Amino acid sequence: MVRIREAKKSDAEEIRSVAEKTWYATYDGFISHETIETVIEKWYKVTDLKQQVEDPYFFVAVVEGDVAGFVHATISKEDKEVLELHRIYLDPDYWGQGVGSKLLQKVLESVDKGIDRIALEVLQGNEVGRGFYVSKDFEEVERESVELFGEPVTQIVMEKKL
Ligand SMILES: CC(C)(COP(=O)(O)OP(=O)(O)OC[C@H]1O[C@@H](n2cnc3c(N)ncnc32)[C@H](O)[C@@H]1OP(=O)(O)O)[C@@H](O)C(=O)NCCC(=O)NCCS
Numbered sequence: 007m008v009r010i011r012e013a014k015k016s017d018a019e020e021i022r023s024v025a026e027k028t029w030y031a032t033y034d035g036f037i038s039h040e041t042i043e044t045v046i047e048k049w050y051k052v053t054d055l056k057q058q059v060e061d062p063y064f065f066v067a068v069v070e071g072d073v074a075g076f077v078h079a080t081i082s083k084e085d086k087e088v089l090e091l092h093r094i095y096l097d098p099d100y101w102g103q104g105v106g107s108k109l110l111q112k113v114l115e116s117v118d119k120g121i122d123r124i125a126l127e128v129l130q131g132n133e134v135g136r137g138f139y140v141s142k143d144f145e146e147v148e149r150e151s152v153e154l155f156g157e158p159v160t161q162i163v164m165e166k167k168l
Pocket residue numbers: 028032092093094095096097100101102103104105106107108127128129132133134135136137138139141
């Protein structure tokens with residue numbers, strides 16, 4: 007039984023653990039372990055997460071008392087009509103059982119008035135993530151070459167109108 011609820015400070019360590027396990031499972035083979043290690047180190051600091059969970063769009067999926075996944079979005083600083091979906095990560099043990107759909111649904115249900123679309127970036131090569139977004143009617147807007155801590159990657163920008 008899965009429960010989706012707002013994230014809280016005491017979830018921070020578990021969110022980091024889920025992120026670490028899921029990053030390796032998702033990107034192993036096309037992003038170096040060194041870069042993944044850096045991402046977890048820099049983007050998932052427990053102290054930062056404890057602040058980020060205060061954001062209105064940070065939810066966790068709890069299965070049998072443990073955090074199994076999370077989603078985090080914020081309103082774009084450049085365009086208040088856009089909600090940027092930064093992360094949706096689910097422990098691979100639970101993939102394919104509808105939990106990711108429930109996390110995204112929670113965000114969609116919570117969207118403030120005035121927001122007219124959701125935007126996100128998914129790395130080229132991440133067919134699990136891209137397949138998920140395509141199934142939720144996100145459409146590709148553009149592709150851009152960027153560096154992830156010095157490693158060249160291509161990210162696919164996708165959007166969904168609300
Ligand atoms: C993306 C993610 C959150 C989806 O969660 P999930 O619980 O596995 O997804 P769901 O079971 O709700 O699946 C919903 C739909 O997504 C699509 N999907 C799910 N897994 C997929 C896969 N491995 N390949 C392609 N499409 C997939 C399917 O269309 C599915 O619908 P269906 O079950 O009717 O076929 C999860 O797989 C995950 O954490 N992946 C790694 C992290 C990631 O890529 N995050 C997004 C980039 S930031």
